[in-house]
Amino acid sequence: MIALTSLPAPRTIHLTHAVRGRLVAGLGERAIVLVLFASASVAALATVGIFLTLLLNGVSFFRDVSLAEFLFGTTWAPDFFPREFGSVPLLKGTFLIGVGASLIGVPIGIGTAIYLSEFAGDQLRRVLKPAIELLAGIPSIIFAIIAIFVVSPIVEDWFGAPVFNALNATIMLGVMVVPIITTLAEDALRAVPREIREGSYALGATKWETTWRSVVPSASSGITASVLLGFSRAIGETMVVTLAAGLLPTMTLSYLEPSQTITAFIANRAGGDLPTGSVEYLSIFAVGTVLFVITFAINVIAQYVLARQRRRFG
């Protein structure tokens, strides 16, 4: 009140000031919004840029190598003469290790998520959850070092496998996907409304029956998404497979023998100095395109499944 009555007399000047201020601000404002929009576009364009880079160089690769050989050939030998670029062994290695890692990571991850969300007390949860989140922040090279110097000797000892084998990498990647699956699945479980649990209890169900028959099915889309994203992470991981799985593009389905994944090939091949435009250089882009398309497809499906869950529970 005091402020109002003590306003200086020539109020009109204040008004014009304000109006002029707003006009200038209006012009500047447009420029600012444009800059902000451009920034958001850069981030979005990066995805397009990645795809185009891969695709354009990948197309050059197919001037030298037939698409049929690349897609269906079962020998990957970029260094031997005659060179062969059949990508099936790399795809096999990628999926063998990715699926195996999921078989390890999914039960542990989802079990942990269910325990955290439905069974654990508040105090325990406050300790466990950050511990698992910290696991997600550990650099992959650390997992790789452990895979080669700790896991490998054990696998060698127990199963008589060679030093480099798919199982080393599979076990380690299984560990690496646990935090991803746990975090996403727990979010999905916690999003299930209380009433669903209470309805189940009211019908006389035990805690486990409630969890298994009511809560988990309600969160099924979110849990599915967590598994998909965990799998996508596993097949995109590079360091563990490069160091511990052996770098042989084999066709074996045995976990106790060496395998090479797409990512391991890329990292290993790029280590040397490759002449731009050579077939070896371009092969990186060709398999990179395959990897990008696979992970992109999985991620899009996961986002779609997540959106469905969100629509259900708001």
Next chain:
Amino acid sequence: MMDIRAIAPARRRADRAARFVLAGLALISALLLAALVGALVVKGAPHVTATFLTGYPSRFAARAGALPAIVGTLLLGLVSTAAALPLGVAAAVYLQEFAKPTRITTLLRASIGNLAGVPSVVFGILGLALFVRAMMLGRSILAAGLTLGLLTLPIIIVVCEEALKTVPRSMREAAFALGATRWQVVRHHVLPYALPGMLTGAILALSRSMGETAPLILIGAAVYIGYLPTGLGDSFTALPIQAYYWAQDARTAFHDLAWAAVLVLLILVALGNLAAILIRDRYQRRYKW
């Protein structure tokens, strides 16, 4: 009809068994972290010596140090964050404060979401083709920093958006009611409160970029660097790269150095994450909406 008393014990047993199994799985998850950190400390700590921290790479394990790698890692973290932070903050501000729910906005969001799911080695391919070769930055700190910047961009955007979301609507409405333009509202009333949250995002991105290995292999980090980098155009090495090559050495003495390198790396990354958590906690306590 079945007798309820006959079913009850079986159901109770199932309940107890499930609880037991789930707790076991949760325990495994928690123990994984402890086991990892334990292994690193046991294997790495004895080899983190003064020589290791202040020395240069050498053909002799006893004389080899990781100083250029440590400096390289810190520099890469700084360059990538410096490149990605302004872009990320601006993108988050646009998406959260200015964007209207159009198809373009949906497309922007979807692309940024997908960028987060692109494998890091693929970012390396982009960096190699775009920064190293097309833009002719060479195998430099700048090329690697920009690549890592792109990689961390989605993280920064997500965290900054979260930070903006925590500023209550009423703050904005009060400023609007006083005649402020949208940018004035954002600049003077939203950003100051979202700043600590954004800082958290910056530190998380810094940690993340310090730990990346695969993109650096593609960019072409050097194996053997006998000097400290003096500019952004210099070649570089980094702790994860150094550990990667040491681990592949046939001589086991170098494996110890690899352990030491990843332990130092873990400490750097953990310090970053800890700082982020502390800032978030302090900030959450300061502003109670």
